[in-house]
Amino acid sequence: MTNEELQQWVEQISLNSFGRPFLHRASFNTRLRSTGGRYFMKTHHIEISQMHYDTFGTEEVEKIIKHELCHYHLHLQRKGYKHRDADFKRLLQEVGGSRFCQPLPGKRREEPYRYRLVCGSCGMEYPRKRKTDPRKYVCGKCRGKLRLFALNIEGK
Structure with a gap:
């Protein structure tokens, strides 16, 4: 066309x-x-x-x-x-329009989460794709201190 x-x-x-x-x-x-x-x-x-x-x-x-x-x-x-x-x-x-369009096949891949912030008080977990400084943030649930953990990713 x-x-x-x-x-x-x-x-x-x-x-x-x-x-x-x-x-x-x-x-x-x-x-x-x-x-x-x-x-x-x-x-x-x-x-x-x-x-x-x-x-x-x-x-x-x-x-x-x-x-x-x-x-x-x-x-x-x-x-x-x-x-x-x-x-x-x-x-x-x-x-009858669409709210969202269909994603193109194979054009975009979601990266797995590479990091995890864990609250020292309540154990709440926050998955992250990028490395973040846990000193800048507190737990959204109990306002406790967070710790950063790197996850093992195959092939890296």
Whole structure:
């Protein structure tokens, strides 16, 4: 699919689902990996992940487009356009957009926790991916002193 075809598709979804025209630019971005799309508040343009289109097809990308159009139309109407706003959540539910996009397979791997902070008083554990200074923190449960432990990770 080309950018021109995407532009027409976004305009059609905007008229059919929102009853309002989309008057700005929509284009694919091949560098988007962790997100399905972006809405730019200054220019009102929308970018859609080319990888999501190639991987998941039109059905998933249509939900992403509806999500970005919710940001677009609510922002132009000066209503709550952010993810946490009730207006955004309500409109997204009405049009059938997705709240989150599906993660791309194999593109992101979660590192295991390498460290663990343990409270000396109550034994509460706090897993950490990065090494932290336990003197800067106290237990959130009992305000006791914390100790840092390194976990054994295979292959390191």
